[in-house]
Each structure stands twice: as structure tokens, then as C-alpha cells.
Amino acid sequence: MGSVQLEAVRLTKRFGDHTAVEGLSFTARQGEVMGLLGSNGAGKTTAIRLLTTVLTPTSGEFSVAGVPWTRPSEIRRRVGVLPESTGYPGHQTGMEYLRYHARLFGLSRPDAARAAARLLTEVGLNERASSRISTYSRGMRQRLGIARALVNDPAVVFLDEPTLGLDPAGQRQVLAIVREIAVRRGVTVVLSTHALPEVEEVCTSVLILHKGVIVAAGTVGDVTRAVVTLRYAQMRVPVELTDRAREALAGVAGLTVEPMDERPDILRMSVEGKPVTSDAGMNRPLQAVLSAGVPVLAFEVEGARLSDAFLAMTGECAR
Ligand SMILES: Nc1ncnc2c1ncn2[C@@H]1O[C@H](COP(=O)(O)OP(=O)(O)O)[C@@H](O)[C@H]1O
Numbered sequence: 263m264g265s266v267q268l269e270a271v272r273l274t275k276r277f278g279d280h281t282a283v284e285g286l287s288f289t290a291r292q293g294e295v296m297g298l299l300g301s302n303g304a305g306k307t308t309a310i311r312l313l314t315t316v317l318t319p320t321s322g323e324f325s326v327a328g329v330p331w332t333r334p335s336e337i338r339r340r341v342g343v344l345p346e347s348t349g350y351p352g353h354q355t356g357m358e359y360l361r362y363h364a365r366l367f368g369l370s371r372p373d374a375a376r377a378a379a380r381l382l383t384e385v386g387l388n389e390r391a392s393s394r395i396s397t398y399s400r401g402m403r404q405r406l407g408i409a410r411a412l413v414n415d416p417a418v419v420f421l422d423e424p425t426l427g428l429d430p431a432g433q434r435q436v437l438a439i440v441r442e443i444a445v446r447r448g449v450t451v452v453l454s455t456h457a458l459p460e461v462e463e464v465c466t467s468v469l470i471l472h473k474g475v476i477v478a479a480g481t482v483g484d485v486t487r488a489v490v491t492l493r494y495a496q497m498r499v500p501v502e503l504t505d506r507a508r509e510a511l512a513g514v515a516g517l518t519v520e521p522m523d524e525r526p527d528i529l530r531m532s533v534e535g536k537p538v539t540s541d542a543g544m545n546r547p548l549q550a551v552l553s554a555g556v557p558v559l560a561f562e563v564e565g566a567r568l569s570d571a572f573l574a575m576t577g578e579c580a581r
């Protein structure tokens with residue numbers, strides 16, 4: 263991993279006596295896609311608005327691309343932002359819109375035209391370059407917004423819920439672009455979302471925010487492992503062979519077998535102190551059942567997904 267591009271130290275923002283984010287400390291490196299995960303009101307947008315200098319912290323500090331928060335105009339030149347909601351000038355074409363923003367950033371007329379064309383290709387809009395934005399789908403507008411966020415060749419890109427309200431195909435396109443820009447440009451991406459699957463899909467690290475504080479941070483694997491301590495596996499066997507399977511499992515040291523309500527064909531198992539995914543975890547019970555001549559119809563590990571971690575920490579419904 264590359265150098266640290268984003269660092270926050272005890273970053274806090276209060277609105278009156280309401281604390282929107284409190285004591286955020288984290289780092290993100292070059293090329294990293296950091297997921298900022300949390301339900302509505304968790305503080306994602308506030309965190310992004312602080313880090314992009316739209317808001318001033320109540321306390322704490324941060325730096326972006328090595329520039330301290332006390333030099334906001336310099337930070338603004340090094341970041342790109344797709345805000346939570348943006349209006350687009352519907353009468354302009356995608357090309358005109360990006361050319362305009364490239365000019366605002368200070369590029370000459372021919373350079374701005376070249377940059378706009380390149381960006382439109384990068385986000386898969388080159389074929390619609392000369393269509394008015396009013397004819398774009400929501401997904402196309404989001405991709406145009408991402409292109410605009412890249413116009414100044416930023417070191418860190420902030421995308422605030424870029425997939426919100428998109429259909430699955432639109433979501434996939436946006437996520438593919440996010441992955442691409444992190445890998446090919448080597449930029450750091452901060453992507454806020456309340457959708458877990460996309461964090462598991464594209465993010466290299468994740469911060470889980472709950473009521474303004476970080477409740478978990480690290481790689482997706484780290485966060486999942488750190489929180490999900492109780493692990494279970496479910497084994498489905500032919501219902502008439504359940505007793506034989508139970509007898510076989512009784513001989514496995516440290517194994518607990520629980521019945522599942524209304525599903526006599528499913529055995530729910532845990533190994534004390536051992537992750538079920540480890541060799542010591544579930545291979546022995548599986549072998550025991552198979553050696554007893556009981557076919558295993560299904561086998562599934564529970565509680566090893568980020569959604570369980572999210573649920574355990576926030577008590578919120580995850581999708
Ligand atoms: N400008 C503001 N004034 C007062 N309260 C705010 C303001 N912006 C956000 N908040 C509050 O801060 C909390 C975090 O909001 P926000 O950062 O928008 O969360 P998220 O983006 O995760 O949904 C919420 O309780 C919200 O009501």
C-alpha cells in the first residue's frame with residue numbers, strides 16, 4: 263500500500279448541542295477504497311463535508327494528501343467530491359459540463375476539451391457526450407458526477423452514497439468505475455454507503471459509523487472477524503438419518519450441536535473457541551458424519567459476513 267493520503271485525529275463536529283461526529287481517528291492510504299458505512303444519520307455526510315473543508319471541525323484535526331486542515335483552499339485543489347445530492351444543468355451536454363469544470367480548474371480551452379473527452383470515456387459516457395444531461399438516467403448522472411470529481415486529477419476522491427437510488431445494473435457500473443479509478447489512477451477513494459454488499463465488493467477497508475462514532479475499523483475481514491466471535495455452522499442431512507448423524511457428532515470433542523426449531527434435518531453446530539472455518543473447526547464433524555455413512559446435503563457457515571458485524575455493532579437492520 264502507498265503513502266497515507268488521509269489522516270483524521272479525533273475529528274469532531276457539533277451542530278449546537280447535537281454531536282454529528284465525534285472523535286473520528288483513522289488513516290487511508292494511496293489506492294485504498296475506504297468504505298464509510300452507516301445507516302441514515304450516522305454521520306457519513308458530515309465526515310465527508312469536514313474532510314472536504316465544506317464544514318469546519320469543532321475540534322480535532324485532519325490532513326489530506328499531506329496538507330493540514332488549516333489550509334482548506336489547498337486541500338480543495340487536491341480532492342474531488344461527488345456530494346450527496348447535486349443539481350445538473352440539464353440543458354448542457356456531458357461534454358460541455360465537464361469542459362466547463364475543467365476550465366474552472368484552470369485548463370486552457372484545448373486542454374479542457376481533451377480532459378473532458380478522456381473523463382467521459384473513463385466513466386463510460388463517451389457515446390452520450392453530446393446528449394443533454396436532461397436525457398441522462400440517474401446512473402449516468404452519477405457517473406458524470408464522478409467524472410467531474412476527477413477533473414482536477416485529485417489525490418483523494420469522496421463519493422457520498424454514489425449508488426443510492428440506482429438499479430442493480432447502474433450500481434454495478436458505478437462500482438466498477440470506483441474500482442478502476444482506485445487501481446488505475448492510484449487515488450484514495452472514500453465511498454460512503456449504507457449498503458453492505460458494495461463494501462464487501464469494492465472496499466479495501468471499512469469504517470463503521472454509528473451515531474457519529476466509529477464502532478469498527480479495518481479491512482472487511484478484520485472487522486468481520488473482530489466482531490463475530492460466536493460462530494455456527496449448519497449441516498443438513500436426510501431427516502431419517504438425523505439420529506445417526508447426532509451419534510457420530512457426539513464423539514467429536516468440544517462440539518456443541520443444537521436442534522433447529524421446526525427443521526429436524528438441520529444440525530446447528532459450534533466448536534468452542536474455534537472459528538468454524540478453521541481446519542479444527544468443522545472438518546472433523548464433517549468427517550465424522552460422512553464416516554458414519556450419512557450424506558451431507560448442505561453445509562453452511564453462519565455469522566462470517568460483514569452484515570453480522572454491522573448488526574452486532576449498530577443494532578440496525580442491514581440489507
Ligand atoms: N447542518 C446541520 N445542522 C444540524 N444537524 C445536522 C446538520 N447536518 C447533519 N446534522 C445531523 O448530524 C447527524 C449526522 O448527519 P449526516 O452526516 O447527514 O448523516 P448520514 O450522512 O450518515 O446520513 C444527523 O443527526 C443529522 O441530523
Ligand SMILES: [Mg+2]
Pocket residue numbers: 306307308346422
Ligand atoms: Mg448522508
